[in-house]
Amino acid sequence: MMHKNNKNNNQIIYFNEDGYQKLYEYLLNKNHRDYGKNLFILVDDLSYKYCFPILISYLNFLDTSHIIKISPGEQEKNLNTCIFIWKNFEKFKANRSSVLINLGGGVITDIGGFSASVFKRGIRFINIPTTLLGMVDASIGNKTGINFGNIKNEIGSFYHPELLIIDPNFLKTLSKYEIISGQAEMIKHGLIFDKSFWIKLTKELDDNIIPTQNLIYESILIKTNIVEKDPTEIGLRKILNFGHTIGHALESLFMKNPNKKYLLHGVAIAMGMIYESWISYKINDLHINDYQEIKYFILNKYSLQEIINQLSNDDINDILLIMEHDKKNENNKFLFSLLKEIGYCSYNCAVPISLIKESFFQVKTNH
Ligand SMILES: NC(=O)c1ccc[n+]([C@@H]2O[C@H](COP(=O)([O-])OP(=O)(O)OC[C@H]3O[C@@H](n4cnc5c(N)ncnc54)[C@H](O)[C@@H]3O)[C@@H](O)[C@H]2O)c1
Ligand SMILES: [Zn+2]
Structure with missing residues (x-):
C-alpha cells in the first residue's frame, strides 16, 4: 500500500481561488516551468465541456497540458480505459516527475488515481472533483479503483493525491x-x-x-x-x-x-x-x-x-x-x-x- 506523503487529507484541501493559487505554487515548486509538457489532465466529455474552461480561466498555462479525454459514465471505469490512459502517458513521455490532474466526477478521480498509482510505480496526481459526490466522497480517502469482472471497484489501490481542490462553482452545470x-x-x-x-x-x-x-x-x-x-x-x-x-x-x-x-x-x-x-x-x-x-x-x-x-x-x-x-x-x-x-x-x-x-x-x- 502506498501513501505518497504523510499529510492528512484535510491539509491538502483548498477551496476556490486558494485552490488554484496552491496548484500554481505546487507546479512552480516542482519545477514545472515547462508546465504543459509534464502535465496531464484527465477529463470526460462533460467535465471537459463545462469545467475545463473554468480551470483554464484561472490557470491559462494549463491549456498546453496533454488532455486525456474519455467518455462519461460508470461503464468507462474499466481496464481498457486505463490502457488508453497509460498509452497517452507513454505517447507524451510521462515520467516520474509528471503530474496528472483529475478533473471530473468520481469516475475520473477513481480511474485517474488508479492509473497514476501504478504507472512507473506511481506518478503524482491532483484531484479536482466536479460533482457533489466527488467533492464530499469519491475524491477523499485515498481509495482509487476500477470495476473488473462485473464487480465494482474490484481492482484498486490506496494512493494519496498531492492536492484536492474544491470549487463549488462547478456544480452549477450539474443536474x-x-x-x-x-x-x-x-x-x-x-x-x-x-x-x-x-x-x-x-x-x-x-x-x-x-x-x-x-x-x-x-x-x-x-x-x-x-x-x-x-x-x-x-x-x-x-x-x-x-x-x-x-x-x-x-x-x-x-x-x-x-x-x-x-x-x-x-x-x-x-x-x-x-x-x-x-x-x-x-x-x-x-x-x-x-x-x-x-x-x-x-x-x-x-x-x-x-x-x-x-x-x-x-x-x-x-x-x-x-x-x-x-x-x-x-x-x-x-x-x-x-x-x-x-x-x-x-x-x-x-x-x-x-x-x-x-x-x-x-x-x-x-x-
Ligand atoms: N474512491 C472512493 O472512495 C469513492 C467513494 C464514492 C464513490 N466513488 C465512485 O465515484 C463514482 C461516482 O461518482 P460521480 O457520481 O461523480 O459519477 P461520474 O463521475 O460518472 O459523474 C456523474 C456525471 O456527471 C458528469 N459531470 C461531471 N462533472 C460535471 C459538471 N460539473 N457539470 C455537468 N456534468 C458533470 C459526468 O460526465 C457524469 O456524466 C463511482 O464510480 C463510485 O464507485 C468512489
Ligand atoms: Zn456511496
Missing part, C-alpha cells in the same frame, strides 16, 4: 438529480458521525439545491476524520458503508430491470439508509423516534414513497439474491454498519436475512 444524489452521502456523514451536522442538514439542505460551501466543507471534514482514524478500513472506516449494504443491492436491481427507472447511487443509498435505520432500531438500540425522524426526512426529500410501495415480493427476493451473491455472509448473516443513535454508528453487526426481508415490509407499511 438537480446528480446534486440530490451527492447530498445522500452528506446526510450519511451526519447520521454516522455528527448529530449537529445532521440537524444542520435537515434545516438547510431543503432550501439549497447546491449545498453551501460550509456544508460541503463540514461533510469533507467528517470523511477525512474517519479515514484518518482507519486509513485501510480495518475497523471504524466501515461505518461509511451505512446504507450501502442494502443500497448497493437496490442499485443493481434497478440497473438490471428494464421496467424500472434508473436509480442514481445516492438515491439508492438514501433508500438503503431508511431500511438500515429500521434494522438499527430493531437490533442496535436506535430509538424509534430517531428512526422515524430519519425515515420521514429522507422519504420526503427524495420522494421515495412511491418507489418503496412499488417494490414487489419478487423485487425483495431479487434484492436478497443480489446481496447473497455480492457479499460473503457468515451463517446466513450479513455484516452491516448500523446506527446506535443519530451521530454514532457501529460496524460488523450481524444481521439475519429474515430481518433484512422484514425491513422491506415494515418500511412499506408505514411503521
Whole structure:
C-alpha cells in the first residue's frame, strides 16, 4: 500500500481561488516551468465541456497540458480505459516527475488515481472533483479503483493525491438529480458521525439545491476524520458503508430491470439508509423516534414513497439474491454498519436475512 506523503487529507484541501493559487505554487515548486509538457489532465466529455474552461480561466498555462479525454459514465471505469490512459502517458513521455490532474466526477478521480498509482510505480496526481459526490466522497480517502469482472471497484489501490481542490462553482452545470444524489452521502456523514451536522442538514439542505460551501466543507471534514482514524478500513472506516449494504443491492436491481427507472447511487443509498435505520432500531438500540425522524426526512426529500410501495415480493427476493451473491455472509448473516443513535454508528453487526426481508415490509407499511 502506498501513501505518497504523510499529510492528512484535510491539509491538502483548498477551496476556490486558494485552490488554484496552491496548484500554481505546487507546479512552480516542482519545477514545472515547462508546465504543459509534464502535465496531464484527465477529463470526460462533460467535465471537459463545462469545467475545463473554468480551470483554464484561472490557470491559462494549463491549456498546453496533454488532455486525456474519455467518455462519461460508470461503464468507462474499466481496464481498457486505463490502457488508453497509460498509452497517452507513454505517447507524451510521462515520467516520474509528471503530474496528472483529475478533473471530473468520481469516475475520473477513481480511474485517474488508479492509473497514476501504478504507472512507473506511481506518478503524482491532483484531484479536482466536479460533482457533489466527488467533492464530499469519491475524491477523499485515498481509495482509487476500477470495476473488473462485473464487480465494482474490484481492482484498486490506496494512493494519496498531492492536492484536492474544491470549487463549488462547478456544480452549477450539474443536474438537480446528480446534486440530490451527492447530498445522500452528506446526510450519511451526519447520521454516522455528527448529530449537529445532521440537524444542520435537515434545516438547510431543503432550501439549497447546491449545498453551501460550509456544508460541503463540514461533510469533507467528517470523511477525512474517519479515514484518518482507519486509513485501510480495518475497523471504524466501515461505518461509511451505512446504507450501502442494502443500497448497493437496490442499485443493481434497478440497473438490471428494464421496467424500472434508473436509480442514481445516492438515491439508492438514501433508500438503503431508511431500511438500515429500521434494522438499527430493531437490533442496535436506535430509538424509534430517531428512526422515524430519519425515515420521514429522507422519504420526503427524495420522494421515495412511491418507489418503496412499488417494490414487489419478487423485487425483495431479487434484492436478497443480489446481496447473497455480492457479499460473503457468515451463517446466513450479513455484516452491516448500523446506527446506535443519530451521530454514532457501529460496524460488523450481524444481521439475519429474515430481518433484512422484514425491513422491506415494515418500511412499506408505514411503521
Ligand atoms: N474512491 C472512493 O472512495 C469513492 C467513494 C464514492 C464513490 N466513488 C465512485 O465515484 C463514482 C461516482 O461518482 P460521480 O457520481 O461523480 O459519477 P461520474 O463521475 O460518472 O459523474 C456523474 C456525471 O456527471 C458528469 N459531470 C461531471 N462533472 C460535471 C459538471 N460539473 N457539470 C455537468 N456534468 C458533470 C459526468 O460526465 C457524469 O456524466 C463511482 O464510480 C463510485 O464507485 C468512489
Ligand atoms: Zn456511496
